[in-house]
Amino acid sequence: METMAxxxxxxxxxxxxxxxxxxxxxxxxxxxxxxxxxxxxxxxxEMKVGDGVLFYHSNTKPPGVVGVGKVSRAGYPDGxxxxxxxxxFDPKSDPEEPRWIMVDxxxxxxxxxxVSLDEMKEVPGLSEMLVIRKGMRLSVQPVQKNEFQLVKxxxxxxx
Numbered sequence: 001m002e003t004m005a006x007x008x009x010x011x012x013x014x015x016x017x018x019x020x021x022x023x024x025x026x027x028x029x030x031x032x033x034x035x036x037x038x039x040x041x042x043x044x045x046e047m048k049v050g051d052g053v054l055f056y057h058s059n060t061k062p063p064g065v066v067g068v069g070k071v072s073r074a075g076y077p078d079g080x081x082x083x084x085x086x087x088x089f090d091p092k093s094d095p096e097e098p099r100w101i102m103v104d105x106x107x108x109x110x111x112x113x114x115v116s117l118d119e120m121k122e123v124p125g126l127s128e129m130l131v132i133r134k135g136m137r138l139s140v141q142p143v144q145k146n147e148f149q150l151v152k153x154x155x156x157x158x159x
Contacts, residue, residue: 006048006050006051007046007047007048007051007142008051008052008053008054008142008143008144008147008148009042009047009051009052009053009054009071009140010053010056010129010131010140010141010142010143011031011053011054011055011069011105011139011140012057012058012139012140013055013056013057013058014058014060015057015060015066016060019057019066020055020057020066020067020107020110021110023067023069023105023106023107024110026107027106027107028072028104028106028107029104029105030073030078030102030103031043031102031103031104031140032078032080032102033078033080033088033102034100034101034102034139034140035088035100036138036139036140038138039138039139039140039141040099040100040101042140042141042142043075043101043102043103043140044075045075046142047071047074047075047103048071048074049072049073049074050070050071051070051071052068052069052070052108052148053068053069053070053105053108054067054143054148054151055067055068055105056131057114058139062114062116062117062118063116063117064114064115064116064117064119064120065111065114065115065120065151066110066111066114066155067108067110068108068109068110068152069105069107069108070105071105072104072105072106073103073104074103075101075103076102077095077098077100078093078098078100078102080100081099081100082095088100111155112155112156113156113158114155115151115154115155117132119154120132123150123154125146125150126150126151128144129143129147130142130143131143
């Protein structure tokens with residue numbers, strides 16, 4: 001039996017780097033490489049197993065929410081920060097006091113259609129979403145339960 005999600009999140013990924021199709025194929029993935037302190041703090045301090053995730057394709061035309069996932073493992077040290085061969089290597093990160101954290105995200109579903117950023121900007125009930133704010137580039141951000149449910153509903157209905 002699936003537990004109720006405690007919190008809801010929007011997580012961005014460029015589809016040519018890691019797409020919703022990749023997540024479906026893999027079943028779950030570590031969400032590594034986040035190098036923003038606010039996003040790190042969300043993953044470290046607030047994300048819990050069972051939390052809902054809106055999977056957002058960024059840096060594509062159009063950007064938008066394309067699927068749903070859930071947090072399947074709570075925050076733990078991002079080992080890529082210690083790997084000198086990784087593009088996510090951080091020489092200041094110490095295994096004894098890790099600077100960077102990741103969570104695991106599991107696949108739940110692919111939406112019937114992309115709910116584009118432009119569409120979200122026009123939908124009543126989504127006006128407070130961080131993703132629609134000008135200049136908001138955070139790759140991991142909280143969303144409200146009603147926003148999560150509304151985006152899912154939009155993605156499973158015709159435009």
